[in-house]
Amino acid sequence: MKPDYWNKTAQTMPQQELKALQLKLIKQQLNYVYDRSPFYRQLYDKHKLRPEKIQTWGDFEQHVPIVRKDDIRDYQIATGDPYGGLACVPQSQLCAIWTSSGTTGWPTMGGYTREDLDIAIEAICRSYWDAGYRPGMRVMTRHGNWHWLTPITWGVIRRLQMRPVMTGINVSAIKAYKPDAFPMITTETAAALLLDAIHKAGEDPHDILGQVQIISTMGESLTDTARENIQRDWGGVQISDGGGCGESYCWFFEGGDPELPGAHYWADIGYAEVFDPDSMEKIGDVGRGELIATNLRVKGVPYIRFATEDFVDMMGDHSTHFSHPYGKILGRSIWRVNVNGNSFLPYDIERILQRFPETAKAQFFISKEAPVQDKLTVSICYDERLTPNPDTLRDKLTTVFSQDLGVASEITWVPLEVIPRPAPHKLVKFIDRTKKK
Template sequence: MDVAPSSAFESNADDPNRRFFQPDIETMSREGIRAAQEKRVLELVPAAYENSPFYRELWSAAGVDPARVRSLDDFFEMVPTFAKDDLRAYRARTGDPFSGLLQVPTSRLTSVMSTSGTTGAPELLPEIWDAAPPLPACSARDLWELGVRPGDRVIVPAGVFRGFFDTFYQEMGLVPIYVDAWIGQGAEIIAALQRYRPTYIQLIMPTVLELERLAGSYDLRDALSSLRGASFAGQPLGAALAAKVSEEWGVELFIYSSAGDTGTAWECREHNGFHLWEDLVLAENLEPEGRGTVPAGEVGELVATDLDNQAAPLIRYRSGDLVRFDPGRCGCGRTHLRQWIIGRLGDETIVRGRPVVVGEVWKAVETQEETHDGMFQIIREERVVDRLRLRVGYAPADGLDLADLGVRLRAAVTDRVGVEPEIELVPVDDLVARSSSVAKFPRVVKA
């Protein structure tokens, strides 16, 4: 960030109604954004070539001469893209835990975090930071937009999320309250809400399911009434659960997603797309199987370049996220790109020649009252299969006829996706407990 969180919050503390945390950056002209990106990229390329064995090997094989990269257009034309599998292959071949990306001695690192590991083995994320790590610090603008202000109490789930949030919240002038938000801790979460009256809570799926389970025993609307908003990430919320949180519980939800593993992209109060902070990430939307740029409004693959990572930046990294972009000014007044994540490259399953996508299965699963949480997994060994196997989580209840539920679900899925599935029904808490990540729930699994 151009301004440290602590100093920026101090300068804004006397004007809590100010719309933007950093107005000069958040409303920068498109020309100004491009100029700032170009300046950073021209610093990034020679440094990466000199200090990163992965980039030196990749770019040398592609005939890249860093001295010839003199503009953003040169960068897009000359520098090759790469994917997570390339990093894994480099790590397996060399034994380098940082996959050849690290550009500084390990003695300079402040911390080493990791990705969630939802799509494979977790990737190490070395960081250099002073007051606050890059990933949490980029969220300061988003939390300000949500309504968080210095002096507020905030509830966050304790867990091994990427990024060290403790110092960050304190630098923002906030009082963090850490609560175990995993399965079985719903009463403790509600007690913390009632006791501390926070203005913000970070939600994850187990938290939402815990609150839903206790809705008949507690007045959740009252318990959550102190919140100005709540964030949610890790996976999309189904329509039924999202409506319950906003309409029944009275909580304004701010969803956020990944910015291609370089940071996060949050909704603003308009709830119309996710803002990519383009002073921190250079985002491209490319053809999934090629190098061509996809026009605004059409679906392509997010390719991201870290602009604020001093330790091991990702440079033209193919994220696997299928997205569409809107470069126009948002209704909130911000000028940075907005993205919508449509799905994951490779999540489409081909069943006897028929494509089946996660979103369509989701809509079918939500139609049944016992499975309206939309918790399910597609089980497959390969992308192309002969049968559609689903594992679906249901809410246990007295008198529940599982055989009848299975019949109804098979009919709903068949009608929606055109393929009759094989369905394994499990209690929803058991299904969530199988997740290997506290932040994300994998929708496509091998077993």
């Protein structure tokens, strides 16, 4: 397939030039935040860091400290500053304000200047254009007004000259207006909720959704089985899966070429590093670990060397299509359990559950019972319509967990309402019980 670019100059920038640009922007950002952000000035003074001393990649890696969400929350609590001391402009210069979903704790707050929003829209336009979104498409979106993607998505719709259906996502509107795409269906959970609504309305999803060409999922790592299930239920729709936290500007989205696996992020807008989440030693720019993100161009509420808590598989450059790195977000780095020396994410369990019709919706959570535990503890909601004998299903799953993951497991059946839901489109799939002991 012949490549088609939204911004060919930026998307095909030679890697040597791209790395030089990143370092230049990082040095500018360090000086910028030190002069304007009380949080960064306090942090850098504590570490005896003067921004002008950072001249090389080695300087950056050795001397610039990692920032964690708890550092920002502590500053929020101590000062009452909703932005945790990160804001570098007066609030009057922020044209949009958002919060995180609170999936991993107290929500953090962010905001866009007009220039920041323009940069964010540019990043998503590149990804959506690559996925196949085009001018004239009728589109519907679903996410709350609080979400960091909301102002970006509307900006992308305008810039790509698509036609928004301003009705909200509901069965009658989809049936009447026949959207071509859902640029932000959000999670697989949200996609399933829409299918349930269609069934409850007495309609056939293939009839209602048959004209939909593309949907973009984000917010929960999409397994191969989940992708197959959505494509089957949505009549073969193309899926562009994405991921990333609002603070990072390292947002991963898949393109439309099946020969190019994985999802790119734009390295002239954000810089991603991979760290071992336990030792916090740098693995590199490629590998599996926690994503540490640096905003290269943000001026409103910048995040520098921010520990996103996203567990990623970064794979570097992989084609002549783009010169930018690619990878996949597998889950949250803090959502891991250690069973006899082996670490597991909810993603690992989800891939198994989705192979069984009774648990295909992957409504579950894993529990961390101890720093190292001798069995995998999983609480699962099954489909009662498809499960005549829950004990038989438990035996099947226990066997597959043992075969595929190499560990013993303890499965508890729970009703759906027991599984925490911090937002309508998200289920909590990890619970740390060690904090209560």
